[in-house]
Amino acid sequence: WDLTIKQNSVAVLTNGTAVLGLGDIGPEAALPVMEGKAMLFKEFADIDAYPICARANTPSELVAVARAIAPGFGGINLEDVAAPMCFEVERRLRDELDIPVFHDDQHGTAVVTLAALINAAHVVGKRFQDMRVVFLGMGAAGIACTRILREDGIGDVIGVDRAGIIHRDRAENMSDEKRAIAQITNSEQLRGTLQDALREADVFIGLSGPGLVKPEWLSEMTSDAIVFAMANPVPEVMPEEMPENVRIVATGRSDYPNQINNVLVFPGFFRGLLDCRARGFTTMMEIAAARALAEISAREELDEEYIVPSVFDRRVMPAIAEAVRKTAAAENMARA
Template identity: 55%
Template sequence: MATPSPGHSITYRVAAPASFSASTDLAAVIADHGAALTALDVIESTRSELVVDVSCDTRGPDHAQEIEQALAALDGVDVRKSSDRTFLLHLGGKLESTPTVTLKNRDDLSRAYTPGVARVCQAIAENPEDARRLTIKRNTVAVVTDGSAVLGLGNIGPEASMPVMEGKAVLFKQFADVDAWPVALDTQDTEEIIAVCKAIAPAYGGINLEDISAPRCFEIEARLRDELDIPVFHDDQHGTAIVTLAALTNALKVVEKQLSDVRIVVSGAGAAGHAIVKLLLAAGAHDVVVCGRSGALTSTQEHADPHRAWLAQHTNPRGVTGSLKEAVVGADVFIGVSAPDLLDEADIAAMAEGSIVFAMSNPDPEVDPAAASRHAAVIATGRSDYPNQINNVLAFPGFFRGLLDAHCHDITDEMLRVAAEAIAETIADDELNAGHIIPSVFDPRVATNVAEAVAGVARQEAGSAEGSADTDDAARRNGRTAAPTSAEAAR
């Protein structure tokens, strides 16, 4: 049975006869029906009546209706109104545009707008890079979606995706002071999405692609990275991969194993699974088996999807075949980004001693965490009601903060790796245990640590690139050609 959640929090405005036991009677109904009472506030009181706001976390709409009927069944009680607190939070949206300057007089107006603003426009026209210094571009990210793969809801379209995109923008601001704005596109055509992103790019310092279905998301991100001079980051891929590597780094410390030695099984060959595997390999993992709906991917198979083909060619060195259940036998690590209830307790028992289970399908994980805990040494999920939540908010705010601070134009695997390292190292070794392998999303050190790590790599790589360019320029001035890159040599 589901547990009461703040996501299904309800406030009932109830009128009850004035008596010593009125409040306790209301609270007893909440408890008897399995909800979690969070507040009981007297709104109005007369000699004969109390008006009380009763707030509680429920299991969902049916449970909330059941509680309302139980309250109304009390003698003399009238339920005047019930309010879904989640919907109340979203009324009017969750964002607003707030100026950073104050216009107190005509002089201020003349500088912020015409005629003074024309001088700033001319300066940017002469040097477009000044847009990062003189406009919102320096700190603003576009959160772009087509609504085709929203949470676990699927293809619900751009309008229905907006509450998620607004929430993403709130998290950017709350955790890393990055200004972000939703851009929900009424198209699911790859070329149109790319064209729109290129058209709006001058106003933004980066683009966060969100909830765009695979395999289109791969091409959209790759093309935009090639064709734009601002960083483009698909959070469903790379945010998940960063936090997964961070959690696994600390989980391996708890069980005293090395990434290079362990056998890893990944369930899910979509966007998140692909990115997780690539980052694990870049970080030093060697034995990774990826399982799709038909079982383990092997190099002997043919795949029309180039991303699935890449996984088949770069993983499974032992040639494991068969189903997911067969693949996890003897494995040290299971990472699930796929579908609920694919494994059971017996499957976890068949894993290696000191096993690690990351069951991240939401809202229902690949295996019941309670059952898995009877055999696995460390367990993590994508849910907030279990320990060790793998949550992308640990990654993307600080990651973009670092990119913006470094005036970065591109994203590299090394940036992803150091972001994971920064998250993992937020928890000191003497604080690590099976129930605490990943920091809280509210730990203020996380975004700062990630931003500093990413900015450091970005500046270092930019310096190396500038050095290479300087070498090429010097070589041309001297009438000779610089040494070819390895790719050029291969050609």
């Protein structure tokens, strides 16, 4: 750690199976995206990141690649690995390696979403424990967001995928991760469609695809509703189409207010991990990062069009890094 580049090096590892909105395009086509990710690490956190695009078609093959390269890196950023493979790969690597393995599509999304929702709830005057959140899309990001929101005390979550509402008795299209999520969500065991789930919901979070939500469905949500339509580049429903009861709208796009983007999280999160030479990370470290991110906006005048800082706000990276370092020490994850 002291005498080599390991202290500031991160591997950006992919097999190209879930690249942006393009899907399974393979490792060669994924390379420019991984190069872009490496540039963001350098620009925002001065971290030396190396794109590694592996022809690995099974979880065991990708795990083997990560194990083989791990000695030269202070951390591994798993990128654009399709679900459910990503869950197994990350779980196995976190058990086997003594450096952090962070699947950004899960944890980066979860942290920035939690931060945005903390501030949105404050703006509309609703308590976390009283809110019901509906997710559309229960892949890597949806599963991770659900877990962190439940861990941080959200009232209830209802997950919806192409087979409808997830509940404990459902058999169709259920992975191990969805079965686990079913045990901690949907307290009333609702059945049905997205439209059924949205009735009287406080928050809708879309992590799915373009144009999948009709504005009239959102009109059945509560007053002062919150909508995060995060499909990129075309959201589930356009901001211009929101009914009057929706008070706060966020997307993944830079041409609308409230851009929810992982680049707010991963540079600072890894900066903190590397600086304390972390062995791994915990959910409490993610929650601490989310609260630090939320606090940056909360120091100023929060409103409907300002619930998260700009991705170019230079206060973000050091604030998240400090939160990660402090919590890593408290969680016994730090070497230094």
